[in-house]
């Protein structure tokens with residue numbers, strides 16, 4: 081049995097680390113040096129949305145300008161993303177090696193082979209790729225998909241692709257005959273969409289970027305924006321400088337959330353970093369519902385709820401209050417490990433805030449109870465009327481740059497009824513009605529031998545999937561796999577099996593032949609000019625998909641996919657079909673970027689049937705205590721599955737196979753700093769280096785995607801998201 085106390089006193093070797101700062105400037109400089117100054121300037125200042133996170137820089141304001149026109153907003157993550165796109169093509173000699181040789185490379189080495197410059201084909205039973213021409217590649221892909229029963233296929237997209245490519249991707253899948261179409265949100269923020277739907281009746285942020293400039297309190301829950309959304313740190317710093325509060329709720333004491341030296345701010349640099357968190361609360365991994373209910377309970381006990389807002393604009397309050405009144409402090413403190421007086425301190429500060437924004441990341445969604453986590457956040461905001469007004473609201477911190485847009489335009493297994501009806505009316509087609517598979521369901525079906533073909537646009541599905549052995553079995557069982565990608569990653573050389581594989585090289589965002597659009601986490605649609613030519617044999621995803629459609633569908637098919645080679649035609653269709661996207665129709669002419677209508681909530685009008693915000697009773701999940709609970713997480717030099725740097729400068733230079741443990745747990749387990757250990761779970765085992773970190777006792781962390789060998793395939797029943805951040809483990813040595 082692990083000790084009950086959740087907080088840790090160990091600071092490990094990260095206590096002196098400051099996020100950002102001169103080292104980040106030097107790192108950026110070195111990366112730009114490797115890219116070549118001319119190429120870097122062109123890539124970073126062109127009018128294209130940033131290719132990395134969904135905070136959403138760039139677009140028509142230029143690559144280093146945010147939607148408040150602040151310039152320059154240089155960001156390490158953005159520079160990293162550009163650094164691999166501007167590489168030359170992978171030399172053909174590389175493909176003389178068997179695929180087994182490529183499997184020996186690390187993720188970083190794969191990424192740095194160069195850009196994929198030619199279509200690749202692996203024949204059935206072959207041990208290597210052969211470069212092939214486009215005619216062969218597209219004819220063969222068409223032939224294979226034609227020979228597949230559409231019900232035995234799936235279409236998966238990452239959040240890198242444009243709205244235009246995403247729209248035609250899902251339309252092709254449905255025209256072909258399957259609703260098995262989904263995107264990477266089933267491995268990240270799907271719980272957010274579900275949890276916001278039940279509470280505020282929408283699935284995305286209720287705030288715009290400008291709201292962050294007037295708030296006096298920002299909660300950052302289960303997220304590490306210093307590494308994953310670097311520009312958001314500036315908003316946190318500014319909030320503190322206005323006299324506001326930043327309350328961080330995160331099991332791990334992340335150095336970049338304690339202090340951050342903002343390169344653009346001379347005063348921040350001179351003082352060796354600005355304080356970010358005014359209060360840093362470290363609950364046990366997976367115990368946030370208990371903590372959030374505890375804060376709400378204190379707010380109620382103090383009588384600090386917004387009675388008028390609750391009366392006029394909410395429903396379900398009585399049941400919510402009764403549940404909290406019946407909840408004992410022993411249960412709350414016992415679950416989250418945070419002392420009652422610390423919870424009271426958070427609640428007192430929250431009660432004093434005039435405008436609070438609640439931001440959260442995958443620390444909330446990567447659990448079997450991810451939807452309840454999000455509902456608990458929405459409850460707390462609603463309790464004080466902090467949603468449905470300016471400078472306050474709910475802000476999921478989304479990962480990939482267009483993951484939200486890909487969902488908006490329909491890359492999902494179930495379309496909203498009104499969208500499906502409009503799509504059918506627009507094209508005069510009846511689309512399949514059965515419910516399609518989410519991502520894990522697709523892979524389970526593949527493992528069961530029920531998938532013959534898969535079309536995978538971007539991402540690294542093999543690497544991103546929990547349980548490496550399962551991921552390999554599932555992917556290997558798919559007889560024909562068609563990948564669209566800019567660079568090769570581990571997912572292109574693992575899980576291939578004996579079947580056929582085609583990999584098609586695509587243009588990066590700033591190389592698109594026609595402008596494209598992307599949607600930020602603030603529901604802001606940006607226009608990317610494209611137009612840069614780096615490699616002469618790569619093609620836009622929309623062009624490839626239109627060509628596939630021409631070969632797959634009968635000549636008299638009612639949808640003119642040939643016309644969709646023109647992106648403005650795709651935008652016309654999206655504008656006509658997707659609510660709130662009307663302004664998309666002339667965005668390339670007007671050059672006017674916009675917020676999607678009815679998403680940002682500055683008045684208390686919600687998307688629920690009764691127009692009110694709904695309180696939802698969220699039971700405290702039963703947490704196992706016998707084992708450590710491990711969360712997978714990202715490093716500073718990483719973006720999703722892409723590894724740019726092997727060492728994590730924010731976590732004491734730890735390598736990819738570190739397992740971060742509480743110092744008291746290490747003593748109890750007889751494990752020394754730097755010792756080689758085996759991390760074991762019911763799913764798998766991983767060799768790792770024990771590394772002390774400021775975590776609550778009973779909690780542990782290791783890097784994604786390497787630690788996916790430990791993660792099981794069970795999913796949150798409501799969002800279908802795997803529990804990447806609550807894995808029961810034990811340590812062997």
Ligand code: SF4
Nearest residue numbers: 130132133136155311
């Ligand atoms: S914060 Fe995100 S969107 Fe902004 S520049 Fe950095 S990676 Fe790009």
